Amino acid sequence: MIKQIIKVLKNINRNLRYNRKKKKLLNERLSFLKNGQIPWSRGYSEYKLEVISKNINDTEILKTFNEKKIPKNYGYRLDERVVEYPWIFSKLPIGNFKVLDAGSTFNFDYIVNHSVIKDKDLTIFTYSPETNSFNNKRISYVYGDLRSLPFKDNYYDIIVSQSTIEHIDMDNSIYGYNINYNKELNKKSYEYLKAITEMIRVLKNNGSLLLTFPYGKFENHGFFQQFDTEMVGEIEKLFEGAGKYKLTYFKSLKEGWILSTKKECDNEESFNPHTGKGKKDDLAAHSRAICCVHFNKNK
Numbered sequence: 001m002i003k004q005i006i007k008v009l010k011n012i013n014r015n016l017r018y019n020r021k022k023k024k025l026l027n028e029r030l031s032f033l034k035n036g037q038i039p040w041s042r043g044y045s046e047y048k049l050e051v052i053s054k055n056i057n058d059t060e061i062l063k064t065f066n067e068k069k070i071p072k073n074y075g076y077r078l079d080e081r082v083v084e085y086p087w088i089f090s091k092l093p094i095g096n097f098k099v100l101d102a103g104s105t106f107n108f109d110y111i112v113n114h115s116v117i118k119d120k121d122l123t124i125f126t127y128s129p130e131t132n133s134f135n136n137k138r139i140s141y142v143y144g145d146l147r148s149l150p151f152k153d154n155y156y157d158i159i160v161s162q163s164t165i166e167h168i169d170m171d172n173s174i175y176g177y178n179i180n181y182n183k184e185l186n187k188k189s190y191e192y193l194k195a196i197t198e199m200i201r202v203l204k205n206n207g208s209l210l211l212t213f214p215y216g217k218f219e220n221h222g223f224f225q226q227f228d229t230e231m232v233g234e235i236e237k238l239f240e241g242a243g244k245y246k247l248t249y250f251k252s253l254k255e256g257w258i259l260s261t262k263k264e265c266d267n268e269e270s271f272n273p274h275t276g277k278g279k280k281d282d283l284a285a286h287s288r289a290i291c292c293v294h295f296n297k298n299k
Helices: 002-034 044-056 059-066 081-091 192-202 229-239
Strands: 098-102 121-126 140-143 156-162 203-214 243-253 256-260 289-297
Touching: 002 044, 044 059, 044 081, 059 081, 081 156, 081 203, 081 243, 081 289, 098 192, 156 192, 192 203, 192 229, 229 243, 229 289
Parallel strands: 098 121, 098 156, 121 140, 156 203
Antiparallel strands: 203 289, 243 256, 243 289
């Protein structure tokens, strides 16, 4: 009897904590909406999370990304994640496939609990352990450098690398990493090509690589570099002869994100929320343009 009472009390406390957390999140989101939806203001992250979670579970939204017809005013005053996640999920097949998350952008509960991810054999590869851990869901964690992947050739069916390669050989101290990096602020680093070469190597024949990164004018923001047309060209050289690929561009406007073209994005500048560099009256939250690459490896 006492054990049953204790169990009931524990359940009550758990529900109370859950309801308090839910109420707090709701208040944060409402604050963001009521105060003009200013990027990175109170409630921004909570609201963005809600929008992304909703959209990657909306089959109609994912269908529009596949058909390249995203809704009007989509992702208003939200950063590029609101585009990247649905684009990626619109490309993920149903079924039990070996998936490599090269950069740990899937290491969140709303991602690992997604119906499309649940049936996948998921490996999350990042530089060092993070707070989130879902070992109980049979997710594997491997740590190291993307430029030297510890996996055999032709191993993964799908590789996802979302807004990660722009951080390679950059100052990642804001993420807690103390590693050598390119300290020449006006010089491009091409170390990202080594990481892409490795991804191609460990990708199975007929496998898919889903790759995203900020695009526009070349910019070095310290912790990331924005890719320009020449740097994208170097990526294309790696793909030529190795398989087929398609590049899709998205652009941030005052009204929201739109499907765009490479030419229309060539001169875009990013806003760095850490330094304020690139801030304009359009209230862009971060990147103003992104490139999304869908590569399929040859047999």
